[in-house]
Amino acid sequence: MSRSRTGRPSVSRPCVSRANTSRAKQGRSNMAGSSPRMAINGARGRMGREILALIEADSRQGTCALAIDQSTPPGEISSMAADLVIDFSSPQGLTRICQILAKHPLPLLSGTTGLDASHERLLRALSRKAPVLWTSNTSLGIAALKKALRSLKMLGEFDFHVEEIHHKKKVDAPSGTARTLQQELTSLKLKNLSSPVSLRAGGVPGLHRVWAIGENEWLCFEHMAFNRKLFAQGALQLALLLYRRPPGFYSVEDLLG
Structure with a gap:
């Protein structure tokens, strides 16, 4: 993962080599024995930075395919070599990623709050093509x-x-x-x-x-909560359970049993 001069993970560009983009259409077929490639939507936010830091510290939890913020071009998102998307952005950011994933389905875990009925409709529509989890809390x-x-x-x-x-x-x-x-x-x-x-x-x-x-x-x-790390850890644990599931609209309880 590249870093800016401030020491924070850079965003709006791939966190792994662009050579991986040639594998974008493989979907989850490479996941039998390797960690998933994750796109983080809302990478500049508090939760996005926490998740990126955990992935960088321990690649067994996943690798970062793309760190997304509001300036990331839609074409770069639609062609990303990712196996799933973790979203901690904003209602507008969630709408944008759902519209892109409607054409290029991937599993989606979202912890974005402040949503309304229109966002639920977008999530449920995507869940007919890919596994989706929305939760207000990943603890x-x-x-x-x-x-x-x-x-x-x-x-x-x-x-x-x-x-x-x-x-x-x-x-x-x-x-x-x-x-x-x-x-x-x-x-x-x-x-x-x-x-x-x-x-x-x-x-x-x-x-x-x-x-x-x-x-x-x-x-x-x-x-x-002592800190935001627990939410980032929970999001990664749930994402690992979610991406193996068939299309559907899941709850945390569905994944944890």
């Missing part, structure tokens, strides 16, 4: 938390509440993860479920709490 701990929340159904008379804290630069509030946790609680048909509460402060990577409060006791599930 395996959050996946375990979602399963644990199902036990709260037995506390039907309690009051339930989701809260989250993130760094000041996070745009969407409540976070995608908070909305996902809220949906999990809603699916339990709990009577006393309040709306999520969000706080933006400092440089907090992510803190989520789910409260169950009764007359004489309370229970709190808490997940704290």
Whole structure:
């Protein structure tokens, strides 16, 4: 992977030799015993940089075929020698990559948040041609938390509440993860479920709490991210599971079992 003078991975160009572009049409046929070639959409963002750093440190997790940002020409993306795409960009960036992959299908893992129904339609349309995973959080701990929340159904008379804290630069509030946790609680048909509460402060990577409060006791599930590395590691683990799957729209639970 080439690096700029700042020491950060360079973007808007291949991270591996252009000689690999002649293998672009091989798809995933080369993946029997080698690590997948990944395109990172949103390579200039915080998560994109984290993922690129992990790949550079340990090529067993994958190699970078192309680091994509908003200036990357569409033709360069459509001809890239990649086996899958990891997307942590923006709603606009996700739309762009989905439109390109509609013509040149590849597995797609997206953790971009702040989406609406039009983005879901794009993802589901692509899932008819390639495996697709959209998730608000790639932490395996959050996946375990979602399963644990199902036990709260037995506390039907309690009051339930989701809260989250993130760094000041996070745009969407409540976070995608908070909305996902809220949906999990809603699916339990709990009577006393309040709306999520969000706080933006400092440089907090992510803190989520789910409260169950009764007359004489309370229970709190808490997940704290120490740094963004855990999300990057989770994304790579999930991507390795996703790219072997047939076309379909997958959840984290589908991949982890």
